[in-house]
Amino acid sequence: MSDLEIVWTKVDEAPGLATYSLLPIVEAFVATAGVKMKLKDISLTGRIIANFPDKLKPEQKIGDELAELGKLAMKPEANIIKLPNISASIPQLKAAIKELQSKGYDIPNYPDSDATPADKEIRARYGKVLGSAVNPVLREGNSDRRAAGAVKQYARKHPHKMGAWSKDSKTRVATMSGGDFYGSEVATTVAAPTNARIELAAADGAVTVLKPKIPLKAGEIIDCSVMSAKALNAFYASAIEMAKKDGVLFSLHLKTTMMKISDPILFGHCVSVFFADVFAKHGATFKKLGIDPDNGLGDLLARIESLPEAEKAAIKADIQAEYAKRPGLAMVNSDKGITNLHVPSDVIIDASMPAMIRESGKMWGADGKLHDVIAAIPDRCYSTLFQATIEDCKAHGAFDPKTMGSVPNVGLMAQQAEEYGSHDKTFELAAAGTVRVVAEDGKVLMEQKVEAGDVFRMCQVKDEPIQDWVKLGVRRARLTNTPAVFWLDAKRAHDAQLIAKVEKYLKNEDTKGLDIRIMAPVEAIKFSLERIRKGQDTISVTGNVLRDYLTDLFPIMELGTSAKMLSIVPLLQGGGLFETGAGGSAPKHVEQFQQEGYLRWDSLGEFLALGASLEHLAQTTGNEDVKVLAETLDEANAKILEDNRSPARKVGELDNRGSHFYLAKYWAEALARRDNSTSLSARFKPLAKLLEENEAKIDAELIAAQGKPVDTGGYYLPDQKKTSAGMRPSKTLNDALASL
Numbered sequence: 190m191s192d193l194e195i196v197w198t199k200v201d202e203a204p205g206l207a208t209y210s211l212l213p214i215v216e217a218f219v220a221t222a223g224v225k226m227k228l229k230d231i232s233l234t235g236r237i238i239a240n241f242p243d244k245l246k247p248e249q250k251i252g253d254e255l256a257e258l259g260k261l262a263m264k265p266e267a268n269i270i271k272l273p274n275i276s277a278s279i280p281q282l283k284a285a286i287k288e289l290q291s292k293g294y295d296i297p298n299y300p301d302s303d304a305t306p307a308d309k310e311i312r313a314r315y316g317k318v319l320g321s322a323v324n325p326v327l328r329e330g331n332s333d334r335r336a337a338g339a340v341k342q343y344a345r346k347h348p349h350k351m352g353a354w355s356k357d358s359k360t361r362v363a364t365m366s367g368g369d370f371y372g373s374e375v376a377t378t379v380a381a382p383t384n385a386r387i388e389l390a391a392a393d394g395a396v397t398v399l400k401p402k403i404p405l406k407a408g409e410i411i412d413c414s415v416m417s418a419k420a421l422n423a424f425y426a427s428a429i430e431m432a433k434k435d436g437v438l439f440s441l442h443l444k445t446t447m448m449k450i451s452d453p454i455l456f457g458h459c460v461s462v463f464f465a466d467v468f469a470k471h472g473a474t475f476k477k478l479g480i481d482p483d484n485g486l487g488d489l490l491a492r493i494e495s496l497p498e499a500e501k502a503a504i505k506a507d508i509q510a511e512y513a514k515r516p517g518l519a520m521v522n523s524d525k526g527i528t529n530l531h532v533p534s535d536v537i538i539d540a541s542m543p544a545m546i547r548e549s550g551k552m553w554g555a556d557g558k559l560h561d562v563i564a565a566i567p568d569r570c571y572s573t574l575f576q577a578t579i580e581d582c583k584a585h586g587a588f589d590p591k592t593m594g595s596v597p598n599v600g601l602m603a604q605q606a607e608e609y610g611s612h613d614k615t616f617e618l619a620a621a622g623t624v625r626v627v628a629e630d631g632k633v634l635m636e637q638k639v640e641a642g643d644v645f646r647m648c649q650v651k652d653e654p655i656q657d658w659v660k661l662g663v664r665r666a667r668l669t670n671t672p673a674v675f676w677l678d679a680k681r682a683h684d685a686q687l688i689a690k691v692e693k694y695l696k697n698e699d700t701k702g703l704d705i706r707i708m709a710p711v712e713a714i715k716f717s718l719e720r721i722r723k724g725q726d727t728i729s730v731t732g733n734v735l736r737d738y739l740t741d742l743f744p745i746m747e748l749g750t751s752a753k754m755l756s757i758v759p760l761l762q763g764g765g766l767f768e769t770g771a772g773g774s775a776p777k778h779v780e781q782f783q784q785e786g787y788l789r790w791d792s793l794g795e796f797l798a799l800g801a802s803l804e805h806l807a808q809t810t811g812n813e814d815v816k817v818l819a820e821t822l823d824e825a826n827a828k829i830l831e832d833n834r835s836p837a838r839k840v841g842e843l844d845n846r847g848s849h850f851y852l853a854k855y856w857a858e859a860l861a862r863r864d865n866s867t868s869l870s871a872r873f874k875p876l877a878k879l880l881e882e883n884e885a886k887i888d889a890e891l892i893a894a895q896g897k898p899v900d901t902g903g904y905y906l907p908d909q910k911k912t913s914a915g916m917r918p919s920k921t922l923n924d925a926l927a928s929l
């Protein structure tokens with residue numbers, strides 16, 4: 190990597206589309222200081238192509254750019270801007286494979302089972318692409334997510350709409366009372382380096398090795414826990430019953446993408462329990478069709494299409510009969526009849542629970558109206574914080590973005606910390622017995638009693654990331670003079686180990702005068718909410734899952750969306766990973782763009798990440814021009830907010846492309862004003878003038894492009910030329926940029 194290089198990631202869906210318009214602007218601006226933007230493909234299709242080169246034509250092949258970036262992330266010179274990519278569920282993976290095949294890519298189908306050795310090999314290769322496959326590779330540091338000052342100020346001045354809460358709301362969280370991960374967790378700190386294995390000792394004495402080798406370093410915390418299938422099914426049945434009795438919707442909130450092995454199984458159990466009669470009656474047919482409830486009702490419906498009409502109609506009638514017996518299901522798209530149980534990746538807890546809380550504690554029903562809901566979150570590790578938030582809203586009403594404080598987050602995630610590293614250590618057990626984690630010398634480090642069908646999960650977190658995380662938490666508390674709370678539950682075995690380390694490492698830091706506490710999640714959320722209502726800020730210092738949940742929850746309340754977050758990952762080796770916002774890839778934005786030529790994705794997250802990236806580059810290289818670019822971008826970002834140049838939501842108004850134009854305009858103006866700095870101001874004066882003079886014309890060209898379908902030539906792998914044409918419809922703007 191040369192000195193002045195920034196990696197920009199090629200991703201999917203809405204942020205992928207936005208890149209077609211934004212990156213050319215960024216490239217043109219930073220090139221004036223000699224900075225090169227390197228586009229690296231981490232999209233779902235890019236990752237598939239990289240993993241299945243065997244039969245591809247040379248021009249179709251792409252190197253494994255994710256692996257390349259993973260290596261770069263461990264070097265001090267890393268400077269990577271990471272946009273959100275798809276963490277694919279199996280239905281998404283299959284759709285992407287189909288699209289690639291239709292475009293002439295000779296790649297294999299995803300086999301439904303490990304029936305043959307060849308199937309097993311293909312599934313293992315696709316396994317590397319599935320779920321949260323990117324973030325754990327790039328996130329070689331802990332996370333620092335917060336609202337930038339200007340963004341918070343903007344939200345206070347222009348508060349987004351919040352749904353009112355009623356004291357009589359029937360909405361609540363349903364969670365398990367036992368038999369879950371929370372209840373079964375055991376943990377230990379590794380005393381000496383070893384290679385551990387995971388094995389199942391069945392009741393009959395047979396020992397099966399589940400994972401032969403897990404290298405463990407001294408000082409790392411390991412834990413394991415079990416979700417009992419029996420307890421889980423009983424829980425689902427009772428939560429569904431409860432929703433029926435209360436006359437509210439039933440919804441399920443998991444993270445099938447990030448917890449890609451355990452949570453699809455938990456999801457599948459819910460599908461089977463909700464449609465229990467259908468599965469009981471048609472089980473044999475479903476088996477023949479290869480139906481796996483883990484892939485959702487959508488997959489089931491697609492597969493029964495191959496049946497003879499009469500048989501298909503009978504199953505559909507039984508599904509309707511089951512719906513009639515059950516409570517209403519929360520909908521993903523009521524117009525299209527897509528429920529919460531159709532696709533495992535459609536409802537993801539980090540975004541879905543906050544969106545529900547923002548909407549008065551209601552979700553959409555099949556009737557296209559909002560209703561109270563029982564939100565099933567099986568495991569108790571983190572479900573309680575959502576219930577506490579709901580109770581707070583019932584007692585005190587909706588949060589007020591005009592006055593509320595902020596909860597920034599410092600999250601532990603480096604080196605595949607906690608659940609990020611659990612994928613290859615999570616198993617659905619074929620037989621009852623004891624799962625043991627055994628050191629090389631034969632010592633049993635941890636064990637769990639299991640029954641057939643239970644889900645065993647082991648996590649690990651290394652000592653170095655923990656030290657870095659404690660430091661980062663203290664640094665943020667010091668810099669902002671804000672209380673910091675470590676959200677750790679002494680009653681959880683893993684957290685108890687972590688608390689011992691936090692207490693130890695806090696002693697290495699200068700914490701004089703700082704308010705640093707350790708509180709269990711329920712206490713921590715109550716404390717933070719009480720403060721937030723008084724307009725006070727509280728830093729949350731959390732493990733990986735809470736990082737994920739809280740950095741959508743609070744931004745969605747405070748700013749309306751997590752897209753506006755500053756999301757920085759100071760890499761352990763000194764580099765920087767700059768993430769754009771804290772939200773996802775917004776699939777529904779793509780649909781709107783294709784149908785109406787309107788893209789409402791807000792790129793503020795990208796703007797902020799670029800600012801942080803340039804600032805980092807200026808610091809590490811001492812380059813004055815880069816410093817000026819960073820400072821002026823900061824001014825432009827502030828002006829975007831001040832003048833409300835963020836995308837609206839409807840045709841005829843400013844959209845994503847329009848906000849990119851204003852970024853260019855304001856950035857050029859800020860640079861042109863810098864008379865004292867280098868040659869940059871002279872270089873940007875003509876551009877600033879051009880954009881100023883042509884503002885109305887460019888606006889008109891951008892608006893004229895709206896209101897009609899745009900052919901992007903694909904969903905998962907859009908056509909470069911077509912999409913670029915759709916995303917850069919203003920000739921005047923394109924010419925102006927080319928003149929720089």
Ligand SMILES: NC(=O)C1=CN([C@@H]2O[C@H](COP(=O)(O)OP(=O)(O)OC[C@H]3O[C@@H](n4cnc5c(N)ncnc54)[C@H](OP(=O)(O)O)[C@@H]3O)[C@@H](O)[C@H]2O)C=CC1
Nearest residue numbers: 273274275276446537540752772773774775776789790791
């Ligand atoms: N870091 C990463 O790489 C992440 C990736 N993902 C992936 O993204 C996909 C979708 O995830 P999902 O949980 O549905 O979350 P999304 O964030 O994509 O969508 C939820 C909603 O948030 C709002 N939103 C999010 N970002 C923006 C933005 N920049 N501008 C305007 N509105 C925005 C939109 O709602 P509205 O307009 O109604 O307010 C959107 O429909 C999945 O494949 C998931 O795996 C998810 C999280 C992080």
Ligand SMILES: O=C(O)CCC(=O)C(=O)O
Nearest residue numbers: 276321324446447737771
């Ligand atoms: O890694 C993932 O799949 C999603 C991550 C995510 O939602 C987040 O970082 O906020």
Ligand SMILES: [Mg+2]
Nearest residue numbers: 539737741771
């Ligand atoms: Mg998230």
